[in-house]
Each structure stands twice: as C-alpha cells, then as structure tokens.
Amino acid sequence: MKRILLQGSTGSIGLSSLSVIAEQREHFRIVGLSAGHREDELLEQASRIHPCSLAILRPRNVDVFRSRAAELGAKRVYVGELAFQQQTEDEQYDVLLNAVMGSAGVRPTISALSRGINVALANKETLVAAGEIVMKCARDNGATVLPIDSEHSALQQCMVGERRDDVRKLWLTTSGGPFWGRSKEELARVTPLDALAHPTWAMGPKITIDSATLFNKGLEVIEACRLFDWHVSKVDVVRQRESVIHSMIEFVDGSFKAQLSVPDMRLPILYALTFPDRLESSLVESRPGSFGALHFDEVNSIDHPCLHMAFQAVADGGTTPAVLSAADEIAVQAFLNEEIGFLSIAEVIAETLSSVPRLPATDLDTVMQADAHARRAAREAIVGTSKKVTC
Template sequence: MKKVSIIGSTGSIGCQALDVAYNNPDKIKIVGLSAGKNIELLIKQVKEFQPKVVSVSSVEHAGLLQKEFGASKGIDIYHGSEGLLAVAGCEDADIVLTAVTGTVGLAPTLKAIESGKDLALANKETLVAAGPLVMAEAGARGVKIYPVDSEHSAIWQCLNGEDTKALSRLILTASGGPFRNLPQKEMDAITPEQALKHPNWNMGSKITIDSATLMNKGLEVIEARWLFDVDFDKVDVLVHPQSIVHSMVEFIDGSVMAHLGIPDMRIPIQYALSNPHRWPNNLPKLDLMQVAHLTFERPDLDRFPCLKLAYQAGRIGGTMPAVLNAANEVAVERFLRKEIAFTDIPKTVSRVMEKHQRVASPTLEDILQADRWAREAAYQF
C-alpha cells in the first residue's frame, strides 16, 4: 500500500492521480491533499478519500473546510504556505506527488525531501529554477525522484537497467502544439481560446499555453538535464505530432529505445506511484494499426523562439533558468488575460533575460530573489 500526499489535487494532474488512486484502492491510500481555490472540488475529494491532512490557499476556505468536516473527522486543516508544507511533510506519506505549476512547487518539494519522502515530480519548474539544489538535497537524504511528465517517464523507463555510461543522447518528443503549421505572419492574432485547444493532451491552462509556444519543451529540456545528469548537448527535441512516441534514448552503439503509448497522463502517473511494479488499468491500449503513421520533424526555432531561449538559459545556468521560468509565467498569465499578444510571450522572456545579472552559484534565497525580480521586470515590460 502506497501512502500518497498530493500537492495540487484539484488541477489536471492531481485529478488524474486521484483517478488512478480510485481505481487502485487496495494499492494507494491518499493521506494528504492540498489545493488552491477550487473548494467545491476539494470537498468532494476529501469526502471520497478521507485524507489526514488537507490544505487550501486562504483562511476563508480553511474555515469552510473546518465547518464541513470539523475535528470529529480527524482531518487536520491548514491554509497558505504553511499548509503546503504540512501536506508535503505529512508523517504518514511514503511519496509526495507535486502536481502544481510554477515555482510555488519549490518549497513543498524541498519540504518533502527534508522529510525523507520520495517524490513523484510533475512540477517541472522546481528543477528548472533550482535543479542543482533539489538534486543535491535528494541525493544527500537518499530520496528518490520519479518523473511524472510523460517525456521524462519515457526516458526513465528506457534507461531502466541500462548503463548510463552507454548513453549517447536523450530525444524529447513534442506534439508541436496547435500552431505547428500556422504561418508566422498569423501568429500575432492567436487568441487564448485558440491556444488552449491542444490537439492531443488534456492539461491545465498554463501548461497548454507553454505547449503552444514550445516553452514547455524547453522547460523539459532543463528538467531532463538534472533528472538524468546529462549535458544540454545530449538533449535533443523532435516534433512528433501524433504524441505516441513519448521520448527516446540513443545509446553509443547506435541503438535507440523508444517508449510508446496512448497520450494519457494517467499512465505515467500510475507508473511513478507503482514503481518498481506495473499495475493493470482499464485505459485503452495502443493500436499501432490504427495509428498507422509516426512522423518526426525538427522544431522551428524561428517561429517558436521559447525553446531556443530555454536552451540558452540552461546553458548560462545559475539564476538564469529561474528568471526564464518566472518571466514566462507572468507573460502567459498576461496573455491569458488578453493583455499581450501570443508573440509577446517570447519577447517578454527574452527582454527580461537580457536585463538579468546572473548569480553563478546561487543559494535558495538567490533563486527566490531572481524569481521575484524577473516577475517584476516582466510586468514592467
């Protein structure tokens, strides 16, 4: 029985993780849930899974939970940043799934590591902003980090049992998003409604916009560098519109291992929780005859400069990846509010990166300060 805490239970990944838990009641026990403002959904989740620790963003919502469940239910209710840390450090948890987006996931991730909990990591921004710190802390405490992103889960599975010295390169696949074939001159007119229509995946709004700009793939490149301890020159990206090959690993003898499957996040979520075992499920199986064709192409870095910016930030290192991530979060938020154009997202990120004075070997406080500075600079731009 795996005892699991979920940071971000009402988001896309959190809901799909709870679907996995619901279908495996003899294998998974939910002991902690944290959410933001979707109090109605959280109440339903608490009733269904009866966790021991629950957290929400505001004191008002915590009061609603207290009124709904009270002390008689044996549920500890928290709110705000203290609540995130309480769920992440829940004494009963064996593993913590971080399923929030953005650097809000950094503090609970570090708290889970400090508490000796293994991690199922769906919050890529944590490793983008603070990869060296997070991996060093996990290594020092013997904490295992299991990737949940479909691409990193694919690489993890392809490398299982292999000698990493025989690794030649990692190949991350990208769907290309909804604008893969859109003429560049039409990209200024892209609306949030259009950008939120991902052709293959069901994801939250921020990740969906990042997929449309290819920033999501750039963040995954930086995440892969830290998860698998490889140089950026050994991480490539290929556009694969069918989203059937989730990623590949090339070895020094020329062999290439690929992980294939239907585009459904419940599969990598389940594997992160079930590892080293595999559990059956009721999801559709991959029918290659129905797929028929698998195609690959190089990403167009002129039309999608966010991917190029991510490589640049990763290679510069220090506080620059945190600045890339923070500026992008602000730009995406403003695009969703229709305050800037789709093509202003990479322009904003690029301008903020140009202004940043990098700290080469940052502490956690340096990273948080760079994050705050980048957000303010992005708003000003």
C-alpha cells in the same frame, strides 16, 4: 500500502492521479489533499476520500473552510502561503505526488526530499528553477525524484537496463502544438481560446499555452538535464506529430529505443508510483494498430524563441532558468487575461532575462529571490508591451 500526499489535487494532473489511485486502492491510500483556490472541488474530493489533512492556499473564508473540512473528518487543515510546505513537513506519508502548477511547488518538494521521502513530480517548474538544489537534496537524503512528465517518464523507462556510457542522446518529442508551421503574422492573431485547444493532450491552461509556444518543451529540456544529470548538448527535440512516442534514447551505435502509448497522463503517473515495478491496470488500453502512422519532423530551436531561450538558459545555469520560468508564468497569465498578444510572451521573457542579473544558484533563498525579481521585471515588461500596442 503506500500513503500518498497529493498536492494540486484539483488540477488536471491531480484529477488523473485520483483516478489512478482509485483503480489501485489495494496499493495506495491518499492521506492528504491540497488545492490553490478551488475549495468546493477540494471539499468534494475530501468527502469521497476522507484524507487526514487538507491544505489550501486561499479559501473564500478561512473559518468556514476549516469547519467544513473538520465535518468531513480532516484532522489537520493548513491554510495560506505556507500551507503546502507545512503539510509536507508535518504529515506522515510515503510519497509526495506534486501536481501543483508553478514555482509554488518548489518548497514542498524540498521539504519532502529533506525527510528522505520520494517525490513523484509533475511540477516541472521545480526542476527548472531549482533543479541542482532539488537533486542534491534527494541524493543527500537518500530520496528519489520520480518524473511524471510523460517525456521524462519515457526516458526513465528507456534507460532501464542500459549503461549511461552507451547513450549518445536523449530525444524529447513534441507534438509541435496547435500552431506548428504558422507564419509570424498568423501567430500575432492567435487568441487564448485558439491556444487552449491542444491537438493531442488535455491539460491545465498554463501548460497548454506553454505547449503552443514550445516553452513547455524548453522546460522539459532543462528538466531532462537536471533529472538525468546530462549536459544540454546531449538533449535534443524532435516533432512526433501523433504524440504516441513520448521520448527516445539514441545509443552510440546509432540505434534508438522509444516508449509508446496513447497520450494519457495516467500512465506516467502510475509508473512514477510503482517504479521500478509495474502494476496490472486497465485504465489505458490500446492496440498497436490504433497508433496509426508515425510522423517525425526536425525542430530547429532558432525558429521557436521560447524553446531557444530555454536551451540558452540551461547552458547559462545559475538562477537563469528560475528567471526564465517565473517570467513565463507572468507572461502566460497576461496572455490569458488578454493583456498581451501571443508573440509578446517570448518578448516579455527575453526582456526579463536581459534585466535580471544571473547569480549562482547556491541555495533556495537565492533562487526564490531571483524568481520574485523576475516576476516584478516581467510585470514591468508587460506594461511596456501593452503601451507599445496601444500607442
């Protein structure tokens, strides 16, 4: 029986993880849950699952939350900015399932890996901002980072049984998002509501907007370089319209190996929790005939500024990917709040990258300081952008 600490349990990946673990209750037990703000959802989950501990970033009233959590049987309750980190440091568990959104997921990942505990990682910002530090921490402590992102899970599955030297390229697939092929003029008119409608995946708001700008694919390029220790020149992106092929490996002899399934995050979650084994599951079932025809399109990163900046950021290295990722978090929130337009997301990121100096990513504090610096710079860029619009 594996004991799971599930952080970010109220989000899209969190809910999918709960459904995977509920089906596999003979194999997995949840010992801790955590959420950012949605305390009612978190307490409802606790009333069904009875975890030993709960963590929350910002409840409406700390005392009320603590007493409601205690009534539901939680022995330990962590509250505030350090709550997630304390929970990962203090609790007893076999796997941290990190489904938190944004750079808030970095420190809990490091805490678990430092204890030699495997991390099933959905939180892509962790690998983007601090990938080299995270992977070194895993190696030094004999722990493993298990990807939950469907593309990296697909690459991991394709790599099983293969020799590294036989691989020519890693191909990440993208659906292209809801605005593929639209002109700049059309993109300028896109609203948050338009951008939140992803053609094939149901996800949290930030990643849905990132999919529309192709920034998400950029994050995944950086993630792939860090997770599998490949140079960015060996990673490429192709559009696979139906989101059935989740990624592919190209071998030196010109042949390809791909992983296929209907688009459902419960599959990569289950694989991360069971790797290198598989468990019988009936959560996701489909027949090859239901995949239909498969269509591919070339992706030229020059045409997609957010993707292009990600390729450049991983090539630059140091703190640049952390700055890129933090700037995007701020820019996406501003777009969702209707402070800036869709095309300004890329402008805010570009302006932030040009104003925050690149430093060597020697330690976590340097990376988190770069992250904080980037957030301030991005907010300033947003003020500049909004002024341009109103003038």
